[in-house]
Amino acid sequence: MLQYVTPKKQRMGNITIKMLAKELNLSTAAISKALRDSYEISAGTKQRVQALAAKLNYIPNPYAGSLRKRKSKTIAVVIPEVADSFFSLALNGIEAVAIEKGYHALIYLTHEKAAREKAILKDLQSGRVDGVLMSVSVETDTTQHICELSNSQVPLVFFDRVCEEIDTAGITTNDFESGYNATTHLIDCGCKEIVLLSVSKSLSISSKRLEGYRQALTDHGLKNKITNTILCSDAAAKNYTLLTTMMQRRQRPDGIVATVEKLTTTIYEVCGALKINIPADVKVICFSNLSTAAILNPSLTTITQPAFEMGKAAATILFKALEKKNIHLAKESMVIPSTLIVRNSTVEKTNIFVRAKK
Amino acid sequence: MLQYVTPKKQRMGNITIKMLAKELNLSTAAISKALRDSYEISAGTKQRVQALAAKLNYIPNPYAGSLRKRKSKTIAVVIPEVADSFFSLALNGIEAVAIEKGYHALIYLTHEKAAREKAILKDLQSGRVDGVLMSVSVETDTTQHICELSNSQVPLVFFDRVCEEIDTAGITTNDFESGYNATTHLIDCGCKEIVLLSVSKSLSISSKRLEGYRQALTDHGLKNKITNTILCSDAAAKNYTLLTTMMQRRQRPDGIVATVEKLTTTIYEVCGALKINIPADVKVICFSNLSTAAILNPSLTTITQPAFEMGKAAATILFKALEKKNIHLAKESMVIPSTLIVRNSTVEKTNIFVRAKK
DNA sequence: TTTATTTACTTAACCGGTTAAGTAAATAAC
DNA sequence: GTTATTTACTTAACCGGTTAAGTAAATAAA
DSSP states (O other): OOOOOOOOOOOOOOOOOOHHHHHHHHHHHHHHHHHHHHHTTTTHHHHHHHHHHHTTTOOOOOHHHHHHHTOEEEEEEESSOOOSHHHHHHHHHHHHHHHTTOOOEEEEEOTTOOOHHHHHHHHHHGGSSSSEEEETTTTOOOHHHHHHHHHHHOOOEEESSSSSEEEEEEEEEOHHHHHHHHHHHHHHTSSEEEEEEESSOOOOOHHHHHHHHHHHHHTTTOGGGGEEEEEEOOOOOHHHHHHHHHHSSOOOSSSSEESTTHHHHHHHHHHHHTTTTTTTTTEEEEOOTTTGGGSSSOOOOEOOHHHHHHHHHHHHHHHHHHHHSOOOOGGEEOOOEEEEEOOOTTTTOOOOOOOOOO | OOOOOOOOOOOOOOHHHHHHHHHHHHHHHHHHHHHTOOOOOOOHHHHHHHHHHHHOOOOOHHHHHHHHHHHOOOOEEESSSSSSHHHHHHHHHHHHHHHTOOOEEEEETTTTOHHHHHHHHHHHGGGSSEEEOOOOOOOOOOOHHHHHHTTOOOOEEEEEOOOEEEEEEEOHHHHHHHHHHHHHHHHTTTTSEEEESSSSSSOOHHHHHHHHHHHHHHTOOOOOGTTTTEOOOOOOHHHHHHHHHHHHSSOSSEEEEEESSTTTHHHHHHEEEEEEEETTOOOOEEEOOOOGGGGSSSSEEEEEOHHHHHHHHHHHHHHHHSSSSOOOGGGGGGEEEOOEEETTTOOOOOOOOOOOOO
């Protein structure tokens, strides 16, 4: 029953409107209109056209329509990488909305390279997409390429890593607060020597999280520690060295705020190698969407961003702009709060396993 | 210096070949040829055309060319989900090759639904893409929609989850062997009551891993245990219940082979809740690409698939087929082996942290 | 009955490129 | 000096749809 009968040799190209027209002795215009259920076509003709189209499995060529209508029904998603919980969840949210709206999503990875980002955005001025969702790369320190995209009438919505110089919508999370809360949590846990690990100086999220961190230290009488930050890189090996040095210095940190997920592994490995106990010797909190945070050794206290929701919100706003004209995108910006989830990397082991939710 | 000077109000649409032609008093054909460096155009004219194109930031409309050339320079990637280490790494590999070849990648998520998969593949018959890379959904139990895509001249390459009824290339890993090795590893570790957790009955990878598991049990005198398998679902909560029941039954398993990554969390949580010690009471090995496997509690023994390489290989083969005609795709199939990485979930804790590689 | 309107189409232009075929002028061959 | 060839283009068709404008026949209004 599940067997598939090989169909008779199919024509080379696909079925076109022209073929339907010839078959039914109608003009291509009539076919086009019949398929779009135009009032100009009689019910009977519509029936015949639609029946034949279904029978021959007619599927319109999307590019022909795109050309004429100057709409591609396609958006671009430009992100630094996809092998990252935050971005893959966000992409998931974006795709969900796109599918629902009948749009297609092109994916582009910058791998944190400004040059790649520039090349991608330049291509996107071609009319290939109706709009762009993006999260800027770590390397991005100029905005000209983004400006040029904006100037060529392509609606753009940022998510997470926004570019504030550009007058458009940005979906962010409460980075300042989160940085503040993460730091305060460590302070509450008794940390005095808190270090912040960043991965960029220019990124909006980095500087906001940093500001939150500094404010928290200031508010809690640790203002003299606010320069306790370390700029990590993209290379895990480099970071391993960097963190090893850090954990061996005279005034060893007793608290770490990691502003990016991928530093988690390195931190755990360095502490493991140096026999530094988490959380007894050093408490660790990470900005992370790792699904395995709860089952790490020890389980990881996180600031968890609403990744899926942010992707969804960004896409929703973009489509709103694509559907209605004259939306001032900048006014559509949103902030969706992150959640601080306390686990064993900042409090003594209780070994409580939380029931999987939903 | 990094300041961006707002450009003079730009024209509505983009620059077209027609505009360049008018400006230079040439035909559109001449412009087109000049831009493609045709021998039919004089050096001087080419210079002028290219200079003006650069000055006005001319970017060709991709859909106009696609329509005429019947090539979209775009491929589709159809995968069950993206928030999964294997697929995001594979996507990464795919994108790397696509970019290099000047192709664009559309991403489609089936969310393991056969209906979504069908709708997507139907759309892809439109000429939207030149080729398709896919990993079938768990629900897929018929092949008609895939046959139809193949029949409409769209080259298709499977990766990981192949569909053997279709005569095309498939990039897989050594699933049988991996199932065999995983099971043998547990047997070597002393397990007698080994259970295999699957997520599908029909998926090629599932059945191969299962066969490997059964062969291993048979080869080691545990043939009577080969029906010790549990079919899990997509819902974490359901699986939690399922596994809780399993771990409470009279003959409790002392070894678990989880054939999918996402079961890891549930297994750890259930064992945690029931105070079952891993690896003392039960040893666990997972098919997984989790970057955090090494820092889990306990660190996780895995069968790690070459995800990035598989994506890369699949894309490479697809592009080969797109560039040269008459490639019999089925003959291009490849098997890239997975790696068994022993960690603390199957052997007594040694608390060795391995240095981050690379 | 005559004119106005509606119905159900067709014609043709258009989207923005590519490319086969044609052509005038310059250069080469005889 | 005449013909053949090459150079450097132009013209026009084409890809596969959409849509503004036109039209013949049927129906409604005057």
